[in-house]
Amino acid sequence: MRDMHTVVTRFPPSPTGNLHIGGARTALFNWLLARSMGGRFVLRLEDTDVDRSSREMTHSILEAMRWLGLDWDEGPFYQSQRFDLYQRFIDHLLDKGRAYYCSCTPQEVEQMREEAREKGEKPKYNGRCRERNLDPGPERVVRFKSPLEGETAFKDVLKGDVAVDNRELDDFVLRRADGTPTYNLAVVVDDVEMGITHILRGDDHLSNTPKQVLLYRALETELPVFGHVPMIMGPDKKRLSKRHGAMSVLEYRRQGFLPEAMTNYLVRLGWSYGDQEIFSQAELREKFSLRNLSKSACVFDPDKLLWVNSQHIKANSPQELAPLLQDFLQANDLPCPDTGYLIQLIPLLQPRAKTMQEMADWAVPFVRADQDLVYDPELLDKFLTAEIAYYLRQLLNILRDAPGFDKDSLEACIGDFLQEQGIRFKKLAQPIRVALTASKASPGLFESMEILGQKSVLARLERALQQAEG
């Protein structure tokens, strides 16, 4: 017997697709509930539909979970390896007269539904085999004997009391003709077996719940706490599509989102904590609670995700970001400096990058070799005019003999030069930037020069001048 006070939650993805935004948030809520209550979190793969489930999806889902930092205490369990267990429960229900064999074909059942629809009723199986006492046989399914009247009610932490007239329900299938268990049977059996105490899931499952409640009762077990969270929709207020959100969360990793930013953004879709927007994962584990869940559907907003990510990029230390940046440099076929250098560089990039991919983009002039910088002739024409070249030649000489090459010395040194020449920094800033980075935008010049080092700065100025003159 398990300790009744321990919270046990679970995440039961079906390996028929990727882990997307919606699934990830469901997983996160359940994980957070377990973690915040000192409970356990179970991972279970619902692969009873053998044809549609795949190993690749399973791997992809597990990797996404690990990437998000949603570690599980038990599992992963695979329903496909537990068919014996489900069969025992089905037999039990059969013995107790709570289930029966049915020989109706899918076509026949479809016809029954059609007839009901025509009468303006809810499409249902009509119970033809309910009292026929059929024996087991090939092509026969097992159906649950649902009550014909009364109502089935349950409590939901978000929706309150929910009740459905039993006449709305039909004798749903527990075991398919091929002998495999259906979803409704398998979830309930597993949730009972695994001692699940709290079930948080998308509210598209709300109308399944009465059926499951009926099964719990037939099995004479206590109900878990249900919580049906609102669904996440696309900008068009429709179901998430591949364009926005329905892709694998691993795609967000590829685009340069941080896992902490991901969970931060996701948790705020349907949950709040006063006016706070930014949370670390550790903070969430502490502050999450069922009380602050909201019950209306929400829309996935890529812009806000980007902003949350930028906040986490700023909050992370250069030491933590360095190895990640290395991954992105490599993925972009860029040279990959050692972490020591990157730790110097990253603070200049943090305020500018909304994603790690953007950080890699900003890093380009700092990781490319001097001779590999590609100058746009138009930029050179515009900024390295003959007049400017005159000043830069002189600056080059000054810099060659610069007493120090840290940003403060550089600022002082260049300041003196400007004063002697009687010109303002503004006049030379962009030309220097173009020469040093082959770009119109970069981090501050003095910091950039310090990072680049004297040798590169001189080489780049020389090279840019030559190209401009030639």
Next chain:
RNA sequence: GUCCCCAUCGUCUAGCACGGCCCAGGACGCCGGCCUCUCACGCCGGUGACGGGGGUUCAAAUCCCCCUGGGGACGCCA
């Protein structure tokens, strides 16, 4: 079609369970400004919502009803 759920700025939301502190607060976005060597960051300001109608009450974003709108479910998918 039938049943279920939901309803505060364009979006995420606070407030609603214990009506008055709310001519509704924060955040993203957008617009303007400041900072400034560029681009960003940051800071300051602005834009912008209680879906409609009935009640209940001295008083309603908050309670009740209807309408409307949106979403979901109705599988031998999960």
